[in-house]
Amino acid sequence: MPTPDDLPDGRTERTDGAGVPLAPGAGYHAWLGVVAGGHDQVRAYTFFPPRPVRTLPGAPPYADVLAALGVTPYRHQAEALAHVLAGRDVVVASGTASGKSLVFHVPILAELASGGTTLTIFPTKALASDQVTRLAASAHALGYEGGRVARYDGDTDRPERLRARAGADVIVTNPDMLHYGILPFAPSWHRFLSRLSLVVIDEVHAYRGVLGVHVANVVRRLLRVARSLGAEPSIVAASATIGNPAEHLARITGRRAVAVTGDDAPRGAREFVVWRPAAAPGVGAFGETRRRSANTEAAALGAHLARAGVRTLVFCNSRRGAELVRRYLVQALPNSLSHTVASYRGGYTAEDRHAIAAAFRAGDVRVLVATSALELGIDVGGVDAVVMVGYPGSISSLWQRAGRAGREGRRSLAIWIPAADPLDAYFLEYPELLTDGRPEDAIADPWNEELHGAHVCCAAAERPLRADEALLAPWIDLDALAGLRRVERDPVDGAPRWGSVRRYPHRAVRMRGGLGPDRVRLRDGSGATLGTTDGAAALRDLHPGAVYLHQGEAYVCARLDLVRGEATLLPHIEDYYTQPRSETDVEVLETWPHGRRPGEVVAADDVVLEPPPGVSVGRVRVRSRVESYVRKRYHHEGVLDERPLDLPEVSYDTQACWFDPSMGTRDMAQERLAAGMHALEHTLIGLLPAFVLCERADVGGVSYPVEPSTGRPLVFIYDGHPGGVGYARAGASVFLDWLAAARDLLERCPCVSGCPRCVLSPKCGNGNQMLDKRSAAELARALHDTLVVSLRPKRPVGLA
Numbered sequence: 001m002p003t004p005d006d007l008p009d010g011r012t013e014r015t016d017g018a019g020v021p022l023a024p025g026a027g028y029h030a031w032l033g034v035v036a037g038g039h040d041q042v043r044a045y046t047f048f049p050p051r052p053v054r055t056l057p058g059a060p061p062y063a064d065v066l067a068a069l070g071v072t073p074y075r076h077q078a079e080a081l082a083h084v085l086a087g088r089d090v091v092v093a094s095g096t097a098s099g100k101s102l103v104f105h106v107p108i109l110a111e112l113a114s115g116g117t118t119l120t121i122f123p124t125k126a127l128a129s130d131q132v133t134r135l136a137a138s139a140h141a142l143g144y145e146g147g148r149v150a151r152y153d154g155d156t157d158r159p160e161r162l163r164a165r166a167g168a169d170v171i172v173t174n175p176d177m178l179h180y181g182i183l184p185f186a187p188s189w190h191r192f193l194s195r196l197s198l199v200v201i202d203e204v205h206a207y208r209g210v211l212g213v214h215v216a217n218v219v220r221r222l223l224r225v226a227r228s229l230g231a232e233p234s235i236v237a238a239s240a241t242i243g244n245p246a247e248h249l250a251r252i253t254g255r256r257a258v259a260v261t262g263d264d265a266p267r268g269a270r271e272f273v274v275w276r277p278a279a280a281p282g283v284g285a286f287g288e289t290r291r292r293s294a295n296t297e298a299a300a301l302g303a304h305l306a307r308a309g310v311r312t313l314v315f316c317n318s319r320r321g322a323e324l325v326r327r328y329l330v331q332a333l334p335n336s337l338s339h340t341v342a343s344y345r346g347g348y349t350a351e352d353r354h355a356i357a358a359a360f361r362a363g364d365v366r367v368l369v370a371t372s373a374l375e376l377g378i379d380v381g382g383v384d385a386v387v388m389v390g391y392p393g394s395i396s397s398l399w400q401r402a403g404r405a406g407r408e409g410r411r412s413l414a415i416w417i418p419a420a421d422p423l424d425a426y427f428l429e430y431p432e433l434l435t436d437g438r439p440e441d442a443i444a445d446p447w448n449e450e451l452h453g454a455h456v457c458c459a460a461a462e463r464p465l466r467a468d469e470a471l472l473a474p475w476i477d478l479d480a481l482a483g484l485r486r487v488e489r490d491p492v493d494g495a496p497r498w499g500s501v502r503r504y505p506h507r508a509v510r511m512r513g514g515l516g517p518d519r520v521r522l523r524d525g526s527g528a529t530l531g532t533t534d535g536a537a538a539l540r541d542l543h544p545g546a547v548y549l550h551q552g553e554a555y556v557c558a559r560l561d562l563v564r565g566e567a568t569l570l571p572h573i574e575d576y577y578t579q580p581r582s583e584t585d586v587e588v589l590e591t592w593p594h595g596r597r598p599g600e601v602v603a604a605d606d607v608v609l610e611p612p613p614g615v616s617v618g619r620v621r622v623r624s625r626v627e628s629y630v631r632k633r634y635h636h637e638g639v640l641d642e643r644p645l646d647l648p649e650v651s652y653d654t655q656a657c658w659f660d661p662s663m664g665t666r667d668m669a670q671e672r673l674a675a676g677m678h679a680l681e682h683t684l685i686g687l688l689p690a691f692v693l694c695e696r697a698d699v700g701g702v703s704y705p706v707e708p709s710t711g712r713p714l715v716f717i718y719d720g721h722p723g724g725v726g727y728a729r730a731g732a733s734v735f736l737d738w739l740a741a742a743r744d745l746l747e748r749c750p751c752v753s754g755c756p757r758c759v760l761s762p763k764c765g766n767g768n769q770m771l772d773k774r775s776a777a778e779l780a781r782a783l784h785d786t787l788v789v790s791l792r793p794k795r796p797v798g799l800a
Contacts (some may be wrong), residue, residue, distance in 0.1 A: 073102065345371040653722075677703045
C-alpha cells in the first residue's frame with residue numbers, strides 16, 4: 001500500500017534557482033512542510049491512492065469501432081455506450097480525464113458508417129477546434145475521407161462553411177452559431193438535418209444560469225426542426241460531476257435522460273490540501289487572528305513551485321485576482337525566473353491566449369495563473385500541481401480544476417486556499433464536505449419570462465408554431481407575444497399557427513449577453529484594443545475613474561461610452577483601487593403558491609421541494625443604480641474618498657425569495673434588527689453556492705427593516721438576471737439547510753463583530769455599513785427554530 005510521502009518510481013529531482021527540490025522518496029505533503037516551515041497551515045489533507053483501470057468482461061457495445069481504434073473502454077464508458085446503442089439519451093457525469101469524449105466519439109464514427117449525421121455542440125470555439133482535430137484523426141484512421149468532419153463557427157470562412165454544409169456528416173459548432181447561423185437557415189441544411197441521428201452536448205454543466213436558458217431553448221428548437229424533417233436524433237452529453245446530471249440534461253432538451261456517474265479510469269496518486277493562509281503579526285481589524293490574503297499566499301506557493309520546476313496552474317475566481325496573483329508572483333521570483341510566469345483569462349485577444357497556452361505546453365512558462373477561461377478542458381499540456389485561490393463556487397468546479405493536475409499516471413497535487421468569504425469560511429470549518437459532500441445541482445430554466453419569448457419568435461421564423469407544441473411554456477400567450485402573427489392554419493387538422501413578423505428575429509437574442517451593452521471593448525489612449533468585457537461588468541468595473549487591472553498592469557478608466565460599447569483606459573500609477581457603491585430597490589409583482597409559477601406542471605415522478613411556511617417565492621422588479629465609488633489604498637484598505645457617478649438605472653423583472661427574519665424574535669430593537677437582517681442577507685447570499693450551482697455574483701439581496709407595501713421587516717434574495725433563472729427559487733426549496741449553514745457560520749466565525757468570512761460582502765452597495773453579526777446569528781437561530789416547529793406534524797385534538 002503506498003504512503004502519502006512515497007513518490008512514484010522514476011521521479012527525478014526538479015529544481016533550479018534557490019528553490020527547495022522535490023527529491024525522490026518525498027511526496028508533496030512532506031515538501032510543503034519544508035518550504036512552508038512546517039504543516040501548521042495544512043487545515044486538512046487527503047491522500048487519494050492510485051486507482052487501477054476497471055473494465056467490463058465480454059464484448060463491449062460498438063465493438064467493431066472500438067477494435068478499429070484499438071481501444072478497450074473503461075466500465076463506465078461501456079455502460080454509457082450501451083445506453084446510446086439502445087437509443088436512450090444519456091449524460092456521462094464524471095471527473096476530469098475520465099474519458100468522457102470516447103462516449104460520443106465512438107457513436108459519431110458509427111453514424112459515419114451508417115449514413116447518419118451528427119451535430120456536436122461545445123461551449124467554446126477553443127474546445128471545438130481541439131475536438132475537430134481529434135475526430136478527424138479518428139475518422140481518417142477508420143478509412144473515411146477528409147471533409148466528413150467539419151468545424152462551423154465564427155472563425156470558419158465562407159468557402160469552408162459552404163463545403164461543410166454541402167458535404168460534412170459531422171458538424172462541430174457552439175450554441176451561438178447553432179442559433180445565429182444554422183437554425184435560421186434550416187432549409188439550406190436539409191441534407192444534414194433530415195439525416196440527423198445524433199446530437200452531442202459537451203460540458204453540459206456549463207449551460208446554467210442565463211446561458212443555460214438560451215442553450216435549452218436553442219437545443220429544443222433544433223430538435224423541433226429535425227423532427228419536422230423526419231429525424232429523431234439521440235442525445236449524448238458529457239458533464240463534470242454535478243448533483244442532478246439526468247435532470248439537468250432533461251431541462252436542456254425537454255426529454256428524459258439517464259445518467260452514468262461512475263469513473264473507472266486509471267488515475268495516479270493525488271494529494272489534496274486545504275491550506276490556511278499564514279498568520280500575520282497583530283490582530284485583525286475585526287478582532288480575529290490576522291492572516292495573509294489568499295492572493296499573497298497563492299503567489300508564495302506558486303513561487304516555491306516555480307523554483308522547484310513543478311508545472312503549475314493557479315486558478316483565481318476573477319480577472320482582477322488573476323492579475324494580482326501574477327503580479328505578486330513575479331515580484332516573489334528572481335529575475336531569472338520571472339519570465340516563467342504568465343496569466344490566462346477572458347478578455348485577452350485570441351492571439352495572446354494561443355501564445356500563452358503554447359508557451360505553457362512547451363515548458364517556457366512554468367506557472368500559469370488563470371481564471372475559469374481555462375477550466376473547460378482546453379489543452380495546455382501536462383500539469384503537476386493546481387493551486388486554487390478561493391472557493392470556485394461549486395464542488396464540481398473545484399474538482400474539475402483539481403483534476404487538471406496529473407499526467408501519465410504521475411502523482412499530482414491540488415491545493416485549495418480559502419479566501420475571506422462566507423463560503424470559503426464554511427468549507428474551511430467543514431473541509432470534509434469538499435471530499436465527501438454531494439455536488440450541487442445545476443439550474444437552467446428554459447421558460448425564463450424575459451428570454452423564452454424571444455426564442456419562441458425565432459422558432460416561429462424557423463417553422464410556423466402551433467399552440468400545443470412542447471417547446472412552449474404553459475403560461476405563454478402567442479396572440480399577445482410581440483413579434484408573432486397568425487398565419488395559415490395547419491393543413492392537416494386546421495389548427496391555428498403563428499409565424500414571425502420578422503425574417504431574422506435571431507439577431508435580437510444575445511446568447512451570452514447580460515444587462516447593458518452586450519460587449520464593451522477596452523482601448524488604450526491610442527485607440528488600440530486591449531481586450532473586451534461584458535456590459536454588466538462595465539457598469540460596475542469600468543465607470544469613469546475606476547481602476548482596472550489587465551495583464552498585470554493597472555489602468556484608470558477615463559471614459560465609458562455605452563452607446564459605442566467602448567471604454568478608454570489610461571495607465572494608472574497611484575497606490576489605490578476602487579469599489580462601486582449602488583442603491584437597489586425591490587418591488588413584489590407576483591407571489592407564487594407553493595413556490596411554483598402559475599400553470600407550471602410537475603411530472604408525477606418528480607420530487608419537488610416546497611419552501612417552508614413563511615418563505616415566499618415569486619416575481620419581483622429590481623431597480624439598481626451605481627451612484628458613486630470609493631478609492632481605497634492597496635494592502636491596508638484605507639478609504640481615500642467617495643466620488644459621485646451619473647450612470648443609467650438598470651431595471652428588470654426577475655425571480656426572488658423573501659422572508660420575515662424577525663418571525664422568531666419579535667422583541668429585537670429596531671436598530672439591531674436592521675443591522676442583523678442586513679448581515680444575515682450577506683451570509684445567505686455568500687452560502688447559496690453551497691446548495692445551488694451558481695456564483696455569488698449571480699444573486700443579489702435587499703433588506704428592508706420596514707418593507708413599504710407590507711410594513712414588515714423583509715429580506716429579499718433575487719436572481720441577478722432578467723426573468724430569473726431559478727437560483728433564488730432553488731434556494732427557497734432547501735431554505736432550512738441554507739439557513740442552518742448561515743447560523744453555524746455566524747456562530748463559529750472567530751471574528752468579534754463581523755468580517756469578510758461571515759458578513760462583509762464585496763458586492764454590498766452601501767460599503768458594508770450597518771452590519772451586526774451577533775444580531776444576525778440570533779435571528780438565524782430563532783428563525784430556524786421557528787420554521788422547524790412549524791413543519792412538525794400537528795397532534796390531533798383529544799389524543800394524549
